[in-house]
Amino acid sequence: MPCITLKETITKKIEIPIESVIEMVESLNEEERMEVMRRLQTRNLSFKAFNKDSVDNILRDFAETNSYEEDFLADLEEGLKKSSPYK
Secondary structure, eight states: OOOOEEEESEEEEEEEEHHHHHHHHTSOOOHHHHHHHHHHHHHHOOOOOOOOOOOHHHHHHHHHHOOOOOOHHHHHHHHHHHHHHEE
């Protein structure tokens, strides 16, 4: 999911759904869209494949820190199993 960093007094990174990015681009006029395309084409964008670890390994890494309660680890496991990479 694309992210944007806003800098004011505080720096905060927020996630922007791809649908929202597309809507933003579609709302631009033709000249602005061409500028976006030009910038995308001139930058060396590299995409890496998602390296999916097993749910068990992720849970083990969290558990080994001894920083998380069992309820959190159970919620984490449930959430990971529902997430799209692990379906």
